[in-house]
Amino acid sequence: MSDWQLWEVFIRTKGGLDHRHAGSIHAADAEMALRHARDTYTRRMEGVSVWVVRSADIVASDPGEAGELFEPAESKIYRHPTFYQLPEAVNHM
Amino acid sequence: MYTTELDKSPAGQPVTIEDPELLAKFEARVAADDFIEPKDWMPEAYRRTLVRQISQHAHSEIVGMLPEGNWLTRAPSLKRKAILLAKIQDEGGHGLYLYCAAETLGTSREEMIDALHSGKAKYSTIFNYPTLNWADIGAIGWLVDGAAIMNQVPLQRTSYGPYARAMVRICKEESFHQRQGYDLLLEMVNGTPEQKAMAQDALNRWWWPALMMFGPPDENSPNTAQSLRWRIKRETNDELRQKFVDATVPQADLLGLSVPDPDLKWNEERGHYDFGEIDWAEFYAVVKGQGPVAQERMSERRAAWDDGAWVRDAADAHAAKHAARAAA
Amino acid sequence: MDKPLFNALLQMGDDSLVLGQRLCEWSGKAPTIEVDLSLSNLALDLIGQATMLLDYAGQVEGEGRDADRLAFHRDAELFRNSLMVEQPNGDFARTVMRHFFFATYASALYEALSKSSDETLAAIAAKAVKELRYHSEYAAEWVVRLGDGTEESHSRMVKALDWHWRFIDDLFEDDADWAELAERGIVPLRATLRGNFGKRVAQVFGEATLEVPGEVWPLTGGRQGRHSEHLSLVLAEMQVLPRAHPAATW
Ligand SMILES: [Fe+2]
Ligand SMILES: [Fe+2]
Numbered sequence: 020m021s022d023w024q025l026w027e028v029f030i031r032t033k034g035g036l037d038h039r040h041a042g043s044i045h046a047a048d049a050e051m052a053l054r055h056a057r058d059t060y061t062r063r064m065e066g067v068s069v070w071v072v073r074s075a076d077i078v079a080s081d082p083g084e085a086g087e088l089f090e091p092a093e094s095k096i097y098r099h100p101t102f103y104q105l106p107e108a109v110n111h112m
Numbered sequence: 113m114y115t116t117e118l119d120k121s122p123a124g125q126p127v128t129i130e131d132p133e134l135l136a137k138f139e140a141r142v143a144a145d146d147f148i149e150p151k152d153w154m155p156e157a158y159r160r161t162l163v164r165q166i167s168q169h170a171h172s173e174i175v176g177m178l179p180e181g182n183w184l185t186r187a188p189s190l191k192r193k194a195i196l197l198a199k200i201q202d203e204g205g206h207g208l209y210l211y212c213a214a215e216t217l218g219t220s221r222e223e224m225i226d227a228l229h230s231g232k233a234k235y236s237t238i239f240n241y242p243t244l245n246w247a248d249i250g251a252i253g254w255l256v257d258g259a260a261i262m263n264q265v266p267l268q269r270t271s272y273g274p275y276a277r278a279m280v281r282i283c284k285e286e287s288f289h290q291r292q293g294y295d296l297l298l299e300m301v302n303g304t305p306e307q308k309a310m311a312q313d314a315l316n317r318w319w320w321p322a323l324m325m326f327g328p329p330d331e332n333s334p335n336t337a338q339s340l341r342w343r344i345k346r347e348t349n350d351e352l353r354q355k356f357v358d359a360t361v362p363q364a365d366l367l368g369l370s371v372p373d374p375d376l377k378w379n380e381e382r383g384h385y386d387f388g389e390i391d392w393a394e395f396y397a398v399v400k401g402q403g404p405v406a407q408e409r410m411s412e413r414r415a416a417w418d419d420g421a422w423v424r425d426a427a428d429a430h431a432a433k434h435a436a437r438a439a440a
Numbered sequence: 441m442d443k444p445l446f447n448a449l450l451q452m453g454d455d456s457l458v459l460g461q462r463l464c465e466w467s468g469k470a471p472t473i474e475v476d477l478s479l480s481n482l483a484l485d486l487i488g489q490a491t492m493l494l495d496y497a498g499q500v501e502g503e504g505r506d507a508d509r510l511a512f513h514r515d516a517e518l519f520r521n522s523l524m525v526e527q528p529n530g531d532f533a534r535t536v537m538r539h540f541f542f543a544t545y546a547s548a549l550y551e552a553l554s555k556s557s558d559e560t561l562a563a564i565a566a567k568a569v570k571e572l573r574y575h576s577e578y579a580a581e582w583v584v585r586l587g588d589g590t591e592e593s594h595s596r597m598v599k600a601l602d603w604h605w606r607f608i609d610d611l612f613e614d615d616a617d618w619a620e621l622a623e624r625g626i627v628p629l630r631a632t633l634r635g636n637f638g639k640r641v642a643q644v645f646g647e648a649t650l651e652v653p654g655e656v657w658p659l660t661g662g663r664q665g666r667h668s669e670h671l672s673l674v675l676a677e678m679q680v681l682p683r684a685h686p687a688a689t690w
Contacts, residue, residue: 174468174473177467177468177476178468181467181468184464184467185461185464185465185677185678186677186678186680186681187681188512188681188682188685188688188690189508189512189682189690190457190487190490190491190507190508190511191491191508192690193464193487194484194487194488194491197464197467197480197483197484197487198480198484200467200468200480201467201476201477201480201481201484204468204473204476204477204480205477207473208473208474208477211473246681246690296690299689299690300690303688303689303690304685304687304688306685306688307685307688412468412469415469416468416469416470416471419469419471419531419532420470420471420472420475420532421471422590422592422593422596423471423475423532423586423593424471424472425589425590425592425593426585426586426589426590426592426593427585427586427589429589429590429593430584430585430586430588430589433588
């Protein structure tokens with residue numbers, strides 16, 4: 020008496036926004052996964068577009084390597100606009 | 113609700129010796145209000161406690177659909193029927209969010225459902241009481257969902273990320289549940305004498321079971337300290353129970369209904385209501401599965417799952433055929 | 441009173457009401473929680489349609505009855521729904537088959553009604569058609585999955601088909617009142633929808649590896665209030681509180 024496979028659900032809440040992870044559902048196939056995503060996560064008009072992807076197909080980074088992966092970016096503060104102090108007249112840039 | 117830990121058998125659990133350095137790091141993160149995510153290192157006891165608590169919570173949402181479902185086909189107006197159906201559907205959604213959150217800890221939904229059906233897993237005692245008249249639907253929304261909200265709001269900041277996010281979604285949906293219940297009762301207490309009597313009867317039967325929803329008294333909750341430290345629990349059972357009584361008694365007054373507790377009275381000094389002793393013998397009997405309709409609830413859940421087996425299998429078989437054809 | 445319009449609104453409103461009531465019986469009993477949620481959504485749509493259609497019927501009648509009055513204080517022989525929607529749910533196969541037939545019929549009907557010369561009806565239909573198209577697609581996918589799933593699911597679908605096929609004529613029946621409304625441009629003759637319905641059924645059944653049955657002796661009468669044994673039981677349950685407490689509001 021098996022259960023269906025797991026899918027991750029991503030929802031665009033309104034035009035112009037990114038799809039965001041909403042949660043997961045179980046479904047046997049892709050069409051069913053879309054229906055279940057709609058019935059589970061958009062009951063209060065929370066969405067205008069839905070993506071589903073098999074949870075097994077998601078490749079995730081290893082939290083043990085978070086140091087190597089993400090900390091190098093911490094020192095590259097020159098990527099952030101606030102790094103540059105410009106003269107008052109043009110500082111809204 | 114449902115988040116109160118009901119089976120506490122630390123003696124029966126295998127003891128895992130954890131790496132002290134990892135453990136210290138973990139405790140520090142939790143203490144610093146950091147969130148723990150599925151792939152992060154966590155002590156086995158934390159994982160086990162979470163799976164138990166989240167799945168218990170999920171089971172409660174799903175079993176909780178049944179007492180209200182009992183009146184769905186007899187809802188006395190089309191508006192009430194739609195509201196109740198939407199409300200029960202929300203509870204199903206809550207169960208679903210929570211099972212998925214628990215699945216991120218490495219236990220499949222199927223295993224959790226099996227544990228429920230075999231009687232190994234617990235769920236909130238409240239759903240083992242019968243719904244005997246239409247006002248019970250109002251009382252459940254007002255008292256049961258009300259108690260649930262009290263317990264769930266602090267859990268939006270619980271330490272396990274997927275659980276916290278599920279709780280955020282759930283809390284957003286819950287306030288409608290409590291309000292529709294109160295609204296239903298308001299209509300009844302202002303209606304015919306029979307309607308008002310139904311409302312009083314419902315409060316008489318649901319008051320004490322609602323207080324039991326917060327779980328055993330603090331002195332009998334041995335895991336509370338650890339759960340508070342891990343932010344799996346944010347307030348103790350007795351604190352939440354007091355909060356609930358303080359909030360609910362004035363609401364009962366407004367309905368013109370009397371709370372069935374002769375010892376209930378405002379304590380000026382404490383700034384809280386004093387209330388009577390809960391029948392803990394009844395509570396523990398219900399926890400053990402001896403609630404008035406526990407057998408009915410479980411047989412209905414099992415029947416739904418078993419009767420659906422051919423549907424789940426057929427859909428899987430169809431998907432496999434489809435994939436094979438697409439590959440050929 | 442415009443009696444033909446009143447009767448037509450009862451026919452449509454009662455279809456949605458009785459089928460919605462039947463789907464409520466699935467709550468807490470579906471094969472998975474996701475399916476439970478989906479069936480509830482279908483039922484919510486149907487109850488919403490019933491409310492609009494019966495409220496409008498009450499207005500047309502002009503005697504102060506609203507949707508609740510019509511839903512809860514009318515006896516079975518005054519209901520005008522088709523025989524198919526009052527059938528017991530049976531297993532999931534039978535529920536899915538019924539929903540596929542009904543929603544495919546109803547989505548075609550409301551599509552045409554969205555151009556009705558009656559503006560109120562056209563507005564109700566414009567909302568309902570979107571819902572029912574979704575229902576029809578949803579149910580069709582399930583017909584295909586279960587028809588072409590396992591041996592067991594296939595044989596259950598054959599039995600479900602056998603159960604419901606005899607009620608198809610009833611679903612499409614045009615009585616004298618309906619024909620008069622058609623003449624006035626308010627509704628389409630249901631007979632004109634039958635061709636596309638047949639095509640859609642054949643296409644979905646093809647994918648589902650189900651055979652379209654041959655002719656059977658049709659059971660009709662729902663549109664005139666001649667129902668099966670099941671309807672009065674459905675209503676006895678649904679109407680129990682308002683009937684027991686006629687002075688109460690809820
Ligand atoms: Fe809930
Ligand atoms: Fe709730």
